[in-house]
Amino acid sequence: MERSMSDLPIARKYRPQTFGEIVGQPHVASTLSRALESRRIAQAYLFTGQRGVGKTSAARILAKSLNCAAGPTATPCGRCPSCEQITQGTSLDVLEIDGASNRGIDEIRDLRASVPFAPVTGPFRIYIIDEVHMLTTEAFNALLKTLEEPPAHVKFIFATTAAHKVPATILSRCQRFDFRRIEVATIVEALRRIAHAEQIQLDEPALYAVARASEGSLRDAEVVLEQLATFATGTVTEATVTELLGAIESEALTGLMQAIVERNPIQALQVLTAQFDQGKDVSLLITGMLRYLRNLLILSSTKEAPERTRLLARLIDEPADRLARLEEQAGRSTPQELLLWLQMATGAYELVRRTPLGQTIAELLVIKLATREQWQSLDQISRRLEGLRGPAVLHDRVEPQHRPAFAPQDAEGQGSFPRPDTPSPSPLQAAVPSGDREAGGTVSEMMPSDALLTMWPAFLERLGAQKMSLAAYLADAKPLDVNGGVLTIGLPGFALHHEVLSVAENRRLIDRLLSEVYQTPLHVQYATLPEPAAPQATAAPSLGGQPTVSPVVQEIVNLFNATILDRPRPA
Numbered sequence: 001m002e003r004s005m006s007d008l009p010i011a012r013k014y015r016p017q018t019f020g021e022i023v024g025q026p027h028v029a030s031t032l033s034r035a036l037e038s039r040r041i042a043q044a045y046l047f048t049g050q051r052g053v054g055k056t057s058a059a060r061i062l063a064k065s066l067n068c069a070a071g072p073t074a075t076p077c078g079r080c081p082s083c084e085q086i087t088q089g090t091s092l093d094v095l096e097i098d099g100a101s102n103r104g105i106d107e108i109r110d111l112r113a114s115v116p117f118a119p120v121t122g123p124f125r126i127y128i129i130d131e132v133h134m135l136t137t138e139a140f141n142a143l144l145k146t147l148e149e150p151p152a153h154v155k156f157i158f159a160t161t162a163a164h165k166v167p168a169t170i171l172s173r174c175q176r177f178d179f180r181r182i183e184v185a186t187i188v189e190a191l192r193r194i195a196h197a198e199q200i201q202l203d204e205p206a207l208y209a210v211a212r213a214s215e216g217s218l219r220d221a222e223v224v225l226e227q228l229a230t231f232a233t234g235t236v237t238e239a240t241v242t243e244l245l246g247a248i249e250s251e252a253l254t255g256l257m258q259a260i261v262e263r264n265p266i267q268a269l270q271v272l273t274a275q276f277d278q279g280k281d282v283s284l285l286i287t288g289m290l291r292y293l294r295n296l297l298i299l300s301s302t303k304e305a306p307e308r309t310r311l312l313a314r315l316i317d318e319p320a321d322r323l324a325r326l327e328e329q330a331g332r333s334t335p336q337e338l339l340l341w342l343q344m345a346t347g348a349y350e351l352v353r354r355t356p357l358g359q360t361i362a363e364l365l366v367i368k369l370a371t372r373e374q375w376q377s378l379d380q381i382s383r384r385l386e387g388l389r390g391p392a393v394l395h396d397r398v399e400p401q402h403r404p405a406f407a408p409q410d411a412e413g414q415g416s417f418p419r420p421d422t423p424s425p426s427p428l429q430a431a432v433p434s435g436d437r438e439a440g441g442t443v444s445e446m447m448p449s450d451a452l453l454t455m456w457p458a459f460l461e462r463l464g465a466q467k468m469s470l471a472a473y474l475a476d477a478k479p480l481d482v483n484g485g486v487l488t489i490g491l492p493g494f495a496l497h498h499e500v501l502s503v504a505e506n507r508r509l510i511d512r513l514l515s516e517v518y519q520t521p522l523h524v525q526y527a528t529l530p531e532p533a534a535p536q537a538t539a540a541p542s543l544g545g546q547p548t549v550s551p552v553v554q555e556i557v558n559l560f561n562a563t564i565l566d567r568p569r570p571a
């Protein structure tokens with residue numbers, strides 16, 4: 001019993017014992033406190049939220065509040081027998097049931113059998129059921145009977161990480177509290193306090209790295225802190241944390257993004273390759289980029305915000321002294337562009353999780369981000385479209401069936417592509433005498449390739465917004481010709497490109513977007529482009545007599561007609 005506090009794991013030792021000690025959940029603490037002070041006490045409570053955000057802790061504090069000798073009170077004394085027993089977990093009036101391991105009807109029957117008995121110490125008998133969503137249907141039904149006719153001395157506190165799995169019949173009888181994922185800044189503060197008390201030395205970037213990795217769970221952060229305390233000697237730095245967690249160091253991400261904002265794809269690839277060489281995980285890398293882009297987007301879109309400094313302190317999950325660098329990078333892009341990048345990175349992330357091509361996809365992503373001039377800015381594209389709309393001829397001659405399918409429900413386009421209020425005639429059709437068009441079939445033979453090329457970036461843009469990976473595969477493709485409703489796209493001779501682009505689902509998407517952008521029904525067909533003169537194919541492998549680069553890098557070098565200036569040495 002008298003186990004000394006210092007033997008306890010950090011997460012238990014620092015379990016909050018009062019509402020005031022719960023961090024990051026001000027709405028929960030204040031609402032419950034007010035209700036207790038005014039004696040408005042519900043029959044049943046449901047605490048929901050991701051793991052490690054304070055649900056169980058809050059449930060125990062609420063139990064103490066209800067049964068404290070001075071209670072019900074929002075500030076339980078912590079010293080009366082009831083409070084002490086609850087803290088120790090020995091109270092006969094507070095029963096904690098783990099829904100995950102007591103899922104069945106028998107357990108709930110036992111519970112129901114105990115319900116009529118009066119509490120021993122305090123005024124209430126309190127059932128805390130953790131992971132309540134795990135109960136079986138029969139158990140839920142049995143529980144429901146108790147909830148329907150509860151004795152006044154019985155209170156329920158349910159906790160769950162999956163409220164959507166709790167039957168509505170139960171939910172409707174509970175007062176519900178949604179626990180939030182805890183912000184990085186809040187976790188950093190809590191960690192700093194604990195580290196100080198435990199005499200663990202961490203520098204700021206290390207604290208932030210722990211906080212970021214814990215994904216909103218303070219318990220997870222505390223567990224990592226504990227591991228660091230045994231793992232590290234001296235002051236813990238970010239490198240120690242990333243080593244322990246296999247995470248990506250901020251410095252590497254900063255370098256990667258710097259290369260991207262400077263439009264230096266080769267440099268970006270080198271940073272990326274160095275990370276892969278260290279065995280870093282692709283999806284962690286892309287998650288890191290997403291987070292980083294989010295930070296840049298916040299910085300670039302809050303320029304005018306009142307109380308910006310305070311806002312940023314809360315929102316940016318990096319130490320304050322990194323802000324200047326981030327601001328500088330954010331200043332090199334527009335919010336629109338950053339949004340587009342985020343979209344592309346999100347698409348890449350999804351693809352990485354579904355395919356075994358992780359590294360290639362990450363490389364393509366980084367290249368696409370770093371060669372943005374090929375992705376015209378949204379502004380440019382909309383201006384271009386505006387231009388097309390104005391002088392376009394034959395407005396009223398477009399037959400209804402030729403109207404573009406700019407369906408409003410096609411929400412994924414997400415406004416990244418301007419939608420004309422009235423459908424404008426297809427630039428392809430506009431250029432064709434109407435007689436020929438009516439005749440059908442041969443329309444496209446007369447299509448000027450100008451129109452084909454003009455709209456191509458808009459098509460890529462739109463495709464990129466829906467499925468970044470596909471757009472990446474089309475990065476070096478060229479629209480060659482339209483004939484009889486078939487648009488031929490020339491591809492560089494990589495088998496992978498043909499394969500991916502020919503998947504039925506991808507074909508359908510491409511057909512649909514082509515038809516929308518060119519405003520005429522189109523099907524895609526692929527042709528292989530002739531090899532470029534390709535001076536690089538021989539230049540790259542001869543890098544000062546060093547061993548050849550990886551085939552993927554080689555492919556990318558070919559693809560972009562690039563030169564490798566230098567390569568990171570193997571670590």
Ligand SMILES: Nc1ncnc2c1ncn2[C@@H]1O[C@H](COP(=O)(O)OP(=O)(O)OP(=O)(O)O)[C@@H](O)[C@H]1O
Nearest residue numbers: 011014015022023051052053054055056057218219
């Ligand atoms: N909001 C919080 N304020 C202070 N400490 C917290 C908070 N959330 C979690 N902790 C720390 O994490 C530990 C575990 O928290 P708790 O058991 O309350 O989380 P939980 O939400 O019930 O998690 P789970 O869903 O995994 O059961 C606590 O002992 C405490 O050290």
Ligand SMILES: [Mg+2]
Nearest residue numbers: 055056130159
């Ligand atoms: Mg819990």
Ligand SMILES: [Zn+2]
Nearest residue numbers: 068077080083
């Ligand atoms: Zn008390």
